[in-house]
Amino acid sequence: MSNKEVILQADGMILGGEKQEDGTWQFIYEDEVVHTWTGALRILSRYPWQTLSPVAVHPEFRFLVWREIEKAGCTLDKWRALCGIDEVAALADWIANSVYTVVLTGAGMSTESGVPDFRSQRGLWTKYDPFTVSHIDTLEKDYGAFQEFYSYRMRELKKVKPNAGHRVLARWQKHDIVKYLATQNVENLHQRAGSVNVAHLHGGLEMIRCHICHSAASKEAFIEKELCMACGGQLRPDIVLFGEPLPQDIWHAAFQEIEKSDLLLIIGTSLQVAPVNQLPRAAGGRVALINLDETPFDSEFDLVIRGKAAEVLLETDKLLRQAE
Numbered sequence: 001m002s003n004k005e006v007i008l009q010a011d012g013m014i015l016g017g018e019k020q021e022d023g024t025w026q027f028i029y030e031d032e033v034v035h036t037w038t039g040a041l042r043i044l045s046r047y048p049w050q051t052l053s054p055v056a057v058h059p060e061f062r063f064l065v066w067r068e069i070e071k072a073g074c075t076l077d078k079w080r081a082l083c084g085i086d087e088v089a090a091l092a093d094w095i096a097n098s099v100y101t102v103v104l105t106g107a108g109m110s111t112e113s114g115v116p117d118f119r120s121q122r123g124l125w126t127k128y129d130p131f132t133v134s135h136i137d138t139l140e141k142d143y144g145a146f147q148e149f150y151s152y153r154m155r156e157l158k159k160v161k162p163n164a165g166h167r168v169l170a171r172w173q174k175h176d177i178v179k180y181l182a183t184q185n186v187e188n189l190h191q192r193a194g195s196v197n198v199a200h201l202h203g204g205l206e207m208i209r210c211h212i213c214h215s216a217a218s219k220e221a222f223i224e225k226e227l228c229m230a231c232g233g234q235l236r237p238d239i240v241l242f243g244e245p246l247p248q249d250i251w252h253a254a255f256q257e258i259e260k261s262d263l264l265l266i267i268g269t270s271l272q273v274a275p276v277n278q279l280p281r282a283a284g285g286r287v288a289l290i291n292l293d294e295t296p297f298d299s300e301f302d303l304v305i306r307g308k309a310a311e312v313l314l315e316t317d318k319l320l321r322q323a324e
């Protein structure tokens, strides 16, 4: 047994302990704060992986840590469990044996592309009040605030690209591994990654229309604060605002597909927004969640993987390919 123990804490600080001859532990605190993964590895490499007794691995670092362990040529069970690899193997197995897998995504699907989510520490709703910028009343009573917020989002979204997780899902759709993909996201990163059929439960920022007569308009016209050419009404993206119902055809189709599923994979959503947060309860079979933070429904799911969407999906895809 090793006489050293090391705990890697979320903030990058290392707490090391050395067993003394009298059997007691002397702890060593290293408050060297690192801001990069390379920096963290430099500190960790002072202790060979095999000699460490890990206690916890922060969900954000699980797959980076596991990749390093694989590179070092070790497959240590204690690390495997803490890095969630057993859970990923279970997910890969369920996907491989599922007849009808349906995927439901939320904002956490795109944070690895650089798009902020809404309710995490750096989420949009920590800077903006959703009921001020994203409510049907704002559009009608304070169009300036509404238009400014969504123009800003459109400009920001021009700078981002799909991530590896979007690409894995697009490939799974192409190979018929995923039968139906629904998202709450209003950007088009799933399509840009190659997904063909995506059900946008909350609409999409790509389509602009008149709030009054529904005539189509261009994004440029919305950004330039132009009015509808047909009736002079205010322009808006074709998204669902707070206080508005979901598009009924898309909602019913998603509900039926989820009922039909034998595996529902939910990715990157806090499940705090109704009615989408009721969809998991309609699932016909198993339900698995990949999410960084807890959701109010975790205890109802068959599998919960705490990790980053793209990393977990890549790891799952790797296992699926190995099993082919």
Ligand code: OAD
Binding pocket: 105, 106, 107, 108, 109, 111, 112, 117, 118, 119, 120, 123, 130, 134, 184, 185, 202, 240, 241, 242, 267, 268, 269, 270, 271, 272, 273, 290, 291, 292, 293, 294, 307, 308, 309, 310
């Ligand atoms: P939220 O911001 O509420 O939740 C995103 C979830 O994703 C959080 O629980 C994060 O922990 C998790 N997360 C963040 N990054 C992740 C990553 N890389 N991998 C895995 N999980 C990650 O976003 P949604 O649940 O999508 O609606 O929000 C639902 C709706 O609320 C949105 O569609 C929007 C918003 O208000 C409207 O604007 C109408």
